Amino acid sequence: RDLHSFPTRRSSDLLHQGMEVMLDAAIELVGADKGNVQLVGADGVLRIESQRGFGREFLEYFKEVATDDESACGRALPFGKQVIIEDIELDEAFAPLRPIARSAGYRAIVSTPLISAVGTAQGMLSTHFSAVHRPTEFELNRLALYVRHASDFVHRCKVEQMLRQADQRKDDFLALLAHELRNPLAPIRYALTANR
Secondary structure, eight states: OOTTOSOSOOHHHHHHHHHHHHHHHHHHHHTOSEEEEEEEOTTSOEEEEEEESOOHHHHHHTSEEOTTOSSHHHHHHHHTOOEEESOTTTOGGGGGGHHHHHHHTOSEEEEEEEEOTTSOEEEEEEEEESSOOOOOHHHHHHHHHHHHHHHHHHHHHHHHHHHHHHHHHHHHHHHHHHHHHHHHHHHHHHHHHHTO
16 A cells, blocks of 8 residues: 555554555565664654564663664664664674674664655654665665655654644534633623512
8 A cells, every 4th residue: 555545534544554554555665674763853863663673672772762872764864864884893883783783683674764745854764674785776766756755644643633623622622712712701691680
């Protein structure tokens, strides 16, 4: 299924299901063994929202990734550029993270930022390989096209969520205002009916 084949529903449900589809497709596109999708929070921190193939230790370790982190995704986000680590054993900057990578069973990583058409960073799509790996140019080009499409999908879902929240705040405010306006009028109405 592609990202637009879902029926209309709450944007948070649509976003979650879309990320699942996005991750499965990306793993297949580049022949990866596992992967994850992270979204950027308001604080600029990446948080895993969808994953395939990882255990609790990895998920806990990478629960939150800052932009100064030496992981592939931590390096990719600040510059909005894809980071490819063909062999974690040879990448100097990755040295502190090697134990968790070995434990999780991956040797190579491709982290691709999810940048929307309006230029905002939405998150990161990372694919992991159990052996030393360098994706072909063809695979990387297909992944880049797919990620652009996926980034716009994530952006649209987030905008819909913000609009829904703003609409809910407006409704709450109007309900509160109506309640407050009714209360001061109650004594006046009572006084008017009592004086008849």
